[in-house]
Amino acid sequence: MKISIPPSWRNRVARYRLTATKCRDCGRTLYPPSEVCRACGSRNVEKVELINEKAKLVTWTIIYSAMDGFEDRRPVILGVLETLESKARILAPLTDVLPEELQVGLLMEPVMRRISEEGEAGLIHYGIAYRPLVKT
Amino acid sequence: MLPEEKTGILGWGSYIPRWRIDLKEIADLWGFNPVQPVELAVSEKSVAGVDEDAVTMGWEAALNALKRAGINPGEIGAVWFGTESKPYAVKPSATIIAEALGITPKTMASDWEFACRAASEAIRVAIGAVASGLVKYALVIGSDTAQANPGDVLEFTASSAATALIIGPRDEAAAFFEASASFVTDTPDFWRRDHSWYPLHGEAFTGEPAYFKHIVGAVELLFEKTGLKPEDFDYAVFHQPNGTFPIRVARMLGIPREKVLPGLVTPYIGNSYNSSALIGLSKVLDEAKPGQRILLAPFGSGAGADAYSIVVTERVLERQGKALKVEDYLKRKHLISYAKYAKNRRLINRIV
Numbered sequence: 364m365k366i367s368i369p370p371s372w373r374n375r376v377a378r379y380r381l382t383a384t385k386c387r388d389c390g391r392t393l394y395p396p397s398e399v400c401r402a403c404g405s406r407n408v409e410k411v412e413l414i415n416e417k418a419k420l421v422t423w424t425i426i427y428s429a430m431d432g433f434e435d436r437r438p439v440i441l442g443v444l445e446t447l448e449s450k451a452r453i454l455a456p457l458t459d460v461l462p463e464e465l466q467v468g469l470l471m472e473p474v475m476r477r478i479s480e481e482g483e484a485g486l487i488h489y490g491i492a493y494r495p496l497v498k499t
Numbered sequence: 500m501l502p503e504e505k506t507g508i509l510g511w512g513s514y515i516p517r518w519r520i521d522l523k524e525i526a527d528l529w530g531f532n533p534v535q536p537v538e539l540a541v542s543e544k545s546v547a548g549v550d551e552d553a554v555t556m557g558w559e560a561a562l563n564a565l566k567r568a569g570i571n572p573g574e575i576g577a578v579w580f581g582t583e584s585k586p587y588a589v590k591p592s593a594t595i596i597a598e599a600l601g602i603t604p605k606t607m608a609s610d611w612e613f614a615c616r617a618a619s620e621a622i623r624v625a626i627g628a629v630a631s632g633l634v635k636y637a638l639v640i641g642s643d644t645a646q647a648n649p650g651d652v653l654e655f656t657a658s659s660a661a662t663a664l665i666i667g668p669r670d671e672a673a674a675f676f677e678a679s680a681s682f683v684t685d686t687p688d689f690w691r692r693d694h695s696w697y698p699l700h701g702e703a704f705t706g707e708p709a710y711f712k713h714i715v716g717a718v719e720l721l722f723e724k725t726g727l728k729p730e731d732f733d734y735a736v737f738h739q740p741n742g743t744f745p746i747r748v749a750r751m752l753g754i755p756r757e758k759v760l761p762g763l764v765t766p767y768i769g770n771s772y773n774s775s776a777l778i779g780l781s782k783v784l785d786e787a788k789p790g791q792r793i794l795l796a797p798f799g800s801g802a803g804a805d806a807y808s809i810v811v812t813e814r815v816l817e818r819q820g821k822a823l824k825v826e827d828y829l830k831r832k833h834l835i836s837y838a839k840y841a842k843n844r845r846l847i848n849r850i851v
Binding site: 376474494 | 517548598828
């Protein structure tokens with residue numbers, strides 16, 4: 364799967380550190396970040412990083428028919444997580460976990476992983492995946 | 500005052516992947532004598548996941564080191580990454596980690612190569628850079644997803660893990676350096692040529708002319724330089740290619756095995772190359788007490804070794820619990836088959 368270099372490069376810091384937007388008016392934290400609060404429409408927002416926040420698993424899906432370039436990751440597990448303090452909802456790949464270990468409310472933490480790569484010679488795109496806490 | 504005495508370790512951290520393979524599986528698949536793992540004194544080795552590499556592992560080790568150091572990442576003036584399993588042949592791994600941890604842009608960043616000893620050479624240079632005032636803090640990472648030719652004896656131990664140290668001024672350190680020494684020669688014990696997938700090794704060169712000669716050489720230089728003796732050390736941590744070499748080299752130096760065992764991690768996860776000796780140091784720092792003295796002696800093929808005398812300070816106690824310990828990662832494990840290990844480490848050729 365080919366990803367254009369400029370957008371991947373522009374978003375690298377947000378991807379590595381889970382940059383989100385916190386609305387100063389309604390208090391919601393939203394990921395991915397945007398200039399406008401998607402909850403209340405306010406432009407009075409600030410950037411925050413969620414990389415140090417643990418999260419709980421809200422729901423997940425297990426994908427057996429993975430798209431091109433993800434054959435070695437089958438089954439691909441994607442989860443929706445809610446961070447514990449800021450209550451932001453994040454869609455992210457789940458890693459270091461077996462399908463039978465998944466359960467609603469599972470405590471997880473963000474880690475840097477290879478999210479995708481462009482064949483053997485192209486760029487490697489790093490980003491955040493969530494794994495169960497190493498130490499509960 | 501030696502340059503080393505002005506510097507110390509502010510934070511340390513390691514990372515071990517969750518996946519392990521039982522060495523008995525490797526012996527069985529390739530028809531080795533079943534006692535081979537016993538002779539190596541290694542039971543399992545850690546295997547990086549399909550979405551892991553030296554960069555992702557190094558990131559987590561560095562994050563743990565940063566949590567312990569409690570410094571502003573922007574004040575780090577050097578990010579030096581020691582590895583022999585770079586994800587890119589050309590494009591620094593160090594800049595990816597520096598960016599991800601908020602250290603960029605006002606920093607040096609580069610990847611170092613000297614087989615398993617690259618990160619150790621970076622530690623010595625970091626000591627010099629901090630002592631001279633060139634940088635305030637330096638982040639040194641040793642990280643490897645070690646490769647081995649399938650069916651080669653090296654496959655038993657070549658494993659995956661990472662360790663990071665933040666080096667800075669002694670008055671902020673959890674452990675300070677007293678002295679260090681290096682011992683390097685041109686020795687053909689282990690190498691990998693361009694475009695070769697796996698390293699080769701000169702069988703007879705691995706032990707005496709490489710590992711033992713260089714580690715003994717470096718440690719004796721350290722003893723000469725400082726007047727310290729084996730009995731002055733509470734712990735001894737050596738490069739650990741298997742579970743037996745560190746005990747043997749300790750015996751050659753007059754150090755009892757009890758001082759080696761607390762930092763001996765290879766029996767549980769294999770040889771993590773640039774993290775091999777450093778993860779032993781990390782485990783010792785996880786449990787060390789103020790005033791204790793640690794002998795650290797990493798080794799790299801090609802060949803060279805370094806020796807460091809490190810003294811633990813009061814600050815170690817408040818930092819030990821600030822991040823995951825080596826023991827936490829050792830306990831988190833799940834055994835996988837040889838087939839899954841082969842897939843994870845890309846030993847199966849596919850058209851992609």
